[in-house]
Amino acid sequence: MFSKVLKTYTGRANGFYRNLSQKLPEFTKNVFDVSRGNYNYINDGHIDYFRRVLGTNRVITNPEDAEKYNVDWFSQDSILFICLGVLVCQAGCILETIDNKAATKDLIVPLDLGAKGSCQIGGNVSTNAGGLRLLRFGNLHGNILGLEVVKADGEILDCLGTLKKDNTGYHLKHLFIGSEGTLGFVTKVSIQCPSRPKYINVAFLGLQNFNKALKTLKLLRYRLGEILSAIEMIDYCSMDFIKNVVGQQSPIGDYPFYLLIETSGSNALHNEEKLNSFLEESLQKALVLNGTVANEPNKVQDIWSIRENIPNGFQKVASKMLYYDVSVPLAHYYTIVDDVADYAKDISERVFGFGHIGDGNLHLHIQLKNDLTKEVKSNFDSFILEKIVRYKGSISAEHGVGFTKAKLMDKIKPPSTLKVMKDLKKLMDPNGILNPYKIFI
Template sequence: MDKRWIRDGQVMDKRWTRDGQEMDKRWTRDGQEMDKRWTSGNTGLVGGSVPVFDEVVISTSLMSNIESVDELSGVVVCQAGCVLETIDQHLEQFGFMMPLDLGAKGSCHIGGNVATNAGGLRLLRYGSLQGSVLGLEAVTADGTVLDCMSSLRKDNTGYHIKNLLIGSEGTLGIITKVAILCPVRPQAISLALLSLDSFSTALATACRAKSMLGEILSSCEFIDASSMECVTKNLNLVCPVAAANCYLLLETSGSNGEHDQAKLEAFLERSMEESGVQDGTLASEPSRMSKIWQLRERLAEALLLEGYVFKQDISLPLTEYYALVEKTRLHLGNKVSRCCGYGHLGDGNLHLNITVPHYSHEVARMLEPWLWEQVAACRGSISAEHGLGFKKRNDIHFSKAASAVALMQQIKKLMDPKAILNPYKCIPDIY
């Protein structure tokens, strides 16, 4: 249709109409004009939800009902258009919480979270959505409503079809409803921030935290010196510990504040006795914890203030975790403004970020496929938690064997023979 839409027999050249009113590159919702913006959804990193050529965009924003909360089992049933933070706030009155926590929680939809098997800040404690989603409903390419809804924790009957849809990025079906097992909301939360002399010290400290804090450890986040400099300088935030080569952010959550505080204090005392741990602080007041969390959660915002950002979401063996940042820094040299790394040390997910004043074709060519080759060499994953989308679909072979990719293509062809569900995404073309 050559960049045009036809509606009711009328050609619409780059314009939309609603209720007879022309909308030139604008949307309205509830009577409010939205100039090139969305109020929710469509978040992502690899273009998984972005139309590329001739797609029709389906919005689930009106499917926003939270249908039920089982106060005995902690299972919430909700429609795909529910915003993640809204569900979490609703669960609070029942004493539960969402097992998923993301920086985009105020706008992302649970359907998209499930479709991408989103990870987040507390995967260390609560695992991925593959384990938390008990059931789902989806619409397949031929319009069939696929009912895989279940609120049972154990159901070992036949193939686990729901797991095919979780993480499929909308290429096998449109998720419309989910049932999620939610943990009890913790009564006591504490936060520790440590400054360390090296990544090897950070790794040893993280292992000690898993051993000494065990069941109450809910998050283990790594921040390197360059990332901390970026967020404090660009956003005028204050780091409450001494400057160092890297930092470790540890969160504990449990049901007994005194017990958890005692365990965390014992861990900190032991850590401060070890060489390489330079400084540390402990917080349990919500306002102070919020300020410390901003140092990690607002890093993406701070990086954008430096120009164009090449963002990479990868998963690596812990022994190779920071070595890749250092290799990339040497590889790119003075062609970039900043090369830094931060992420979820508890599960090996590294967010590698490279900033340049303006988009650079030279840097882009130097990064890919060189970076994917480095990841593949240590048997890592080129996408830890953001999927493949449009950007990485043809690079899947760096992380998956040819036989596995071929089977994915066969499944796609079986479930969506005309390739109408989120085309050009997730897996290489087969048509």
């Protein structure tokens, strides 16, 4: 059982992970407030054991070779079967690989994100990844039909159902979706795959201010509701940043705010008529100042690449960047960016706001004048936490808690909720060996 887990994990060793780091990373304990628990240190006995179980060539010991597995972003396991719209695969499958497989059956994996070429479905499930089309497909709690999970004691938990309806007792799979590997190790996933939309239109719109963006959003939902698949917001700073750093221009010139809208469906004419009539109305009402639309795949991709290039561009100045991934009610969605820009004016170059506005999910990035220090991070954490609590948002929309936000948990969760979470952790993982330091301090 144990070897099965390791095989899945070491599937990554076959080289599909994108390594953007140019230098050896610092230890987590040097970067964050994490002190080492009472855990064993790896020794030659462990390495011999792994070699016996996995085979010599599947165990990496050279530090340089191992480096890329020790940094986060900044296979091959097999797809077992795909039928009737349910896809069952091993947790180590790369998201893009399984989506390509689904496409051969005219189906789509209901999750799409910038990291799709490198992230694995087990990681997606464990972080409850949302992505670009959550607006259309909903989150993984709705789309994952079943999971196979290895518990901390090595027992395999078989919840790998493929039924859409099964109301027999506790829905244990939900415990593992979004639990960041702290309750069990996901080894297999079954996921429902809807029909792949045949026709996709994308519009890229320029707006005068955020208030107009909110009004446009309302009109979008009203006029395009059933064919909308994504709504992304990009502010001027983010667009200007990728112009300067990545060399990609806005196709419609400079505006204070942009909305990227995607519609998809099975009837090209119907979709286009609806989108065009929405655009006419939004221009007439002076909600939108300018826009461009695309339906040819390469042009659609060009427009999407604007959005995808923002986080890629930030990688180039990573040592000076602070990242927050928050949920904020729409009324305060951009207020918090202005708050942070004001708070940070003496020590920052720029503050960026962009993200999945259709879900109230904001990516808030701060480019500092100097390299990030623990003290600066801690001050920003406190400031943003205070704003998030005031605006009734969440400190983590998509990326989970990890260890960077673990210390904030008692400030955002009621004590009774936190207690049940800790009790569950104790029950599932009494020795604290599954992803230590994550979620709880």
